[in-house]
Amino acid sequence: MNTRQMTVRDWLARSQSLIALLLMVIAMSLLSESFLTAENGLNILRQISVNLCLSIGMTLIILSGGIDLSVGAILALSGAVAAGVLKNGIAIPALDILLQFTVPGAIAAGILTGLLLGWFNGTVITRFRLPPFVATLGMFSIARGLTMLWTGGFPITGLGATFGFIGTGLFLGVPMPVWIGAGLVAVFVVLTRKTRFGRYLYAVGGNERAALLTGLRVNNVKVWVYTLGGGLAGVAGLLVTARLDSAQPNAGLGYELDSIAAVVIGGTSLSGGRGTIMGTVLGCLIIGVLNNGLFLLNVSPFWQQVIKGFVIIAAVAIDKANSKSDDA
Amino acid sequence: MPKRIVYWLAGIAVAAGILTVMPLFHVKSLESTRQQAVAAAFDPVAVVDSLWAGELRESINDATPLPELLAALRADPAAAAARYGRRLGLSGTAAYWVSGQGVVTAADDKAVEIAVDGAGDTGIVIRLGPVFGNAIRDGSALLDVNDFASTRDFNALSVEINRRVERDVLPDLAAGASVDRVIRFTGGVEIAEGDGAAATLEIVPYVVAFP
Amino acid sequence: MNFNRFTRRVLVLCALAGLALGGCSGDDAGSGEAASDGPKRVAVVVSTLNNPWFVVLAETARDRAAELGYEATIFDSQNDPAKESAHYDNIIASGYSAILFNPTDADGSVANVRRAADAGIPVFCMDREINATDVAVSQIISDNYSGAVAVGRYFVEAVGETGKYVELLGLVGDNNTWNRSTGFHSVVDRYEGLEMVAQQSADFDRARALEVLEAVLQANPDIDAVFAGNDAMAMGAYQALVAAGKADTVKVFGFDGADDVVRLIAEGKIAATAMQFPKVMARTAAESADRYVNGERDFQQKMPVAVELVTPANVGKYGDFGRRQE
Numbered sequence: 071m072n073t074r075q076m077t078v079r080d081w082l083a084r085s086q087s088l089i090a091l092l093l094m095v096i097a098m099s100l101l102s103e104s105f106l107t108a109e110n111g112l113n114i115l116r117q118i119s120v121n122l123c124l125s126i127g128m129t130l131i132i133l134s135g136g137i138d139l140s141v142g143a144i145l146a147l148s149g150a151v152a153a154g155v156l157k158n159g160i161a162i163p164a165l166d167i168l169l170q171f172t173v174p175g176a177i178a179a180g181i182l183t184g185l186l187l188g189w190f191n192g193t194v195i196t197r198f199r200l201p202p203f204v205a206t207l208g209m210f211s212i213a214r215g216l217t218m219l220w221t222g223g224f225p226i227t228g229l230g231a232t233f234g235f236i237g238t239g240l241f242l243g244v245p246m247p248v249w250i251g252a253g254l255v256a257v258f259v260v261l262t263r264k265t266r267f268g269r270y271l272y273a274v275g276g277n278e279r280a281a282l283l284t285g286l287r288v289n290n291v292k293v294w295v296y297t298l299g300g301g302l303a304g305v306a307g308l309l310v311t312a313r314l315d316s317a318q319p320n321a322g323l324g325y326e327l328d329s330i331a332a333v334v335i336g337g338t339s340l341s342g343g344r345g346t347i348m349g350t351v352l353g354c355l356i357i358g359v360l361n362n363g364l365f366l367l368n369v370s371p372f373w374q375q376v377i378k379g380f381v382i383i384a385a386v387a388i389d390k391a392n393s394k395s396d397d398a
Numbered sequence: 399m400p401k402r403i404v405y406w407l408a409g410i411a412v413a414a415g416i417l418t419v420m421p422l423f424h425v426k427s428l429e430s431t432r433q434q435a436v437a438a439a440f441d442p443v444a445v446v447d448s449l450w451a452g453e454l455r456e457s458i459n460d461a462t463p464l465p466e467l468l469a470a471l472r473a474d475p476a477a478a479a480a481r482y483g484r485r486l487g488l489s490g491t492a493a494y495w496v497s498g499q500g501v502v503t504a505a506d507d508k509a510v511e512i513a514v515d516g517a518g519d520t521g522i523v524i525r526l527g528p529v530f531g532n533a534i535r536d537g538s539a540l541l542d543v544n545d546f547a548s549t550r551d552f553n554a555l556s557v558e559i560n561r562r563v564e565r566d567v568l569p570d571l572a573a574g575a576s577v578d579r580v581i582r583f584t585g586g587v588e589i590a591e592g593d594g595a596a597a598t599l600e601i602v603p604y605v606v607a608f609p
Numbered sequence: 610m611n612f613n614r615f616t617r618r619v620l621v622l623c624a625l626a627g628l629a630l631g632g633c634s635g636d637d638a639g640s641g642e643a644a645s646d647g648p649k650r651v652a653v654v655v656s657t658l659n660n661p662w663f664v665v666l667a668e669t670a671r672d673r674a675a676e677l678g679y680e681a682t683i684f685d686s687q688n689d690p691a692k693e694s695a696h697y698d699n700i701i702a703s704g705y706s707a708i709l710f711n712p713t714d715a716d717g718s719v720a721n722v723r724r725a726a727d728a729g730i731p732v733f734c735m736d737r738e739i740n741a742t743d744v745a746v747s748q749i750i751s752d753n754y755s756g757a758v759a760v761g762r763y764f765v766e767a768v769g770e771t772g773k774y775v776e777l778l779g780l781v782g783d784n785n786t787w788n789r790s791t792g793f794h795s796v797v798d799r800y801e802g803l804e805m806v807a808q809q810s811a812d813f814d815r816a817r818a819l820e821v822l823e824a825v826l827q828a829n830p831d832i833d834a835v836f837a838g839n840d841a842m843a844m845g846a847y848q849a850l851v852a853a854g855k856a857d858t859v860k861v862f863g864f865d866g867a868d869d870v871v872r873l874i875a876e877g878k879i880a881a882t883a884m885q886f887p888k889v890m891a892r893t894a895a896e897s898a899d900r901y902v903n904g905e906r907d908f909q910q911k912m913p914v915a916v917e918l919v920t921p922a923n924v925g926k927y928g929d930f931g932r933r934q935e
Contacts, residue, residue: 166427172421225782315717315719316714368682489914528800530762
């Protein structure tokens, strides 16, 4: 009985987002000629792909009952590390050698940085029992500082066309970031729905105490979740760096808020245990369509921010009402 | 358990295979990379060296004689600037390539003042000491800002040209200048808009001779 | 129970959507897209609107484009190349006829301009250059280096060949910061008597410059001059000196040609600044775009705009971000 109610509510949460998205798409296409074109559609998909990577990771983290405020900072540092090792290599003066990284090497370095930082987050949260808010706030500052140190405050530019391909290239007419985003969505939908790890995740997020009592290695799950979140932030960092052909020391500022917004709008509960990857995809789409549509209508970008704020509030209010009926 | 070990070994083998075909990094000598980087960077010295010995030398004869320029400036500054001067983009200042002959009226370790034949009341000064500005670079009309990737490189050329003037031209001038000596020079001068009828013009010399 | 709530929520969402529809169509009915009929559109992409100098640049460009018959919109990149890239995405997809561009990064912005060029949209750079000569149609840039050389030469004249000074740098990652600093040092470093006792970044910000100079004055109370990388910082530095009672003994040099500093130069309180000409650059860019749209193709790739030294001697000629008669 309980599982049935949960899936019905999940479906409700998901349909609300879907309905909102459909309404917006209809409204925008009526108001603007250039909205409903293939080029604009691909534009929207490309623009949400970075947020999508971050939001997938954020979904997992929020599902586990936690939060991660450092994803934007991890994005910046991963992108900077990848760009740095690709452009300048790593010099080891003691041995008089230079490790000149290749493009796959730089990509690996960037993702590894993200995984490492995420792992650090997870370890601090589980080992020292710090609230995720505090631990990731600390990591935010650490990662920002490290990015500044690594780049010296300057952007790292001129990374070459091969590296740039993952950000700007087209495959079968569709931008590479969209393919990467879609691939990640597929992987993580399978992870959350079909694997044991996914079930553990929902259990930990839904009721951590109960999960612990049934013998689940809750800490293990949490560390994995933050590590994956960090790795996904690393991928996002690579996408941003490749797209701009430069690693900016201030990349990703404010991205954590956008990813939390997408997760929340997509129907995931901030208290954990409820939500889906597809819901997050919808959340990203809603934000993307909103931004793009308002741009095409010449609405000031500052109004876009205001409207986005209202949408977040509305989504969370609906989510709260959902969870109230949960207890009832 | 053994199955796990098999999977791990297989994974490592595959990874090793991929890494040999598509390595993550190459190991290079630090020194040789550094030398390569230095060689690839923009070298203003090379550009100025070839200019100094080549095209600048050839353009000595194209220099406008000072009396002609001054007369034109007094008559119609705007037309004179358009005809004889070279502006860098949209600037209020124009640079000129001039030559003149005259007599030294004063010489100390700061500057050499010259009374140029036919220059009328306008005093001509060549400053000794550090050289700044773009008088020769822009006045000679031999270097085009569009040929360089960044204006930083273009400005580095001015610095190098000025350095050459300090090193190759000014010492001879300082040594040879004495009051009442006849002097001939070719060089660049920058004149701001509206300063056409100025009392003194500062020349940055390319070549100086005491005939 | 659940379905009632569900229906209610759908109605709320419909209401919101209706409001959005109503609000938007009220403002923008007819305006916005349709590049086929209606006036041609020009995008003004500016690096930041947080600094009045850039506001003047952007608004002059917009106004001149409007005078020439285009519909011009200003896009603020907020000093972020990622936002700038997103603006370019949207601009390329919406059929603009030209872009008047103030880059955030000389290297990083090249990719964006290339995309626009590939899409057939001409780009005209204003004030800052990009390190490529084959993608923008024309670059109308401020010759910050030579302007700083002029400031440096006046500095030596005004302060003498011996003395101590402090340098306030702008944003460390900004090309202009280094163009100005390098130009200044190319002159001042030739005089060994002039000693730089401190060099700190104040991020082109007035309040930060005040804090930084106050802190520096604690460690170095006997300075003779301050060189600030822009006028906002020069104002902040001046205020710090007034507070420390040193405004009469320490000379302040700025860069930009902002109104408040020009006024103080006229009053003899600030020693000098260098006037950049945002209005000239913006107008030239808009006019070049217009000529391009009307078929002309012969443009100088780089058009440096000289930066002129403003001192108490010639301050009468300047005001309002340009020469007085403008």
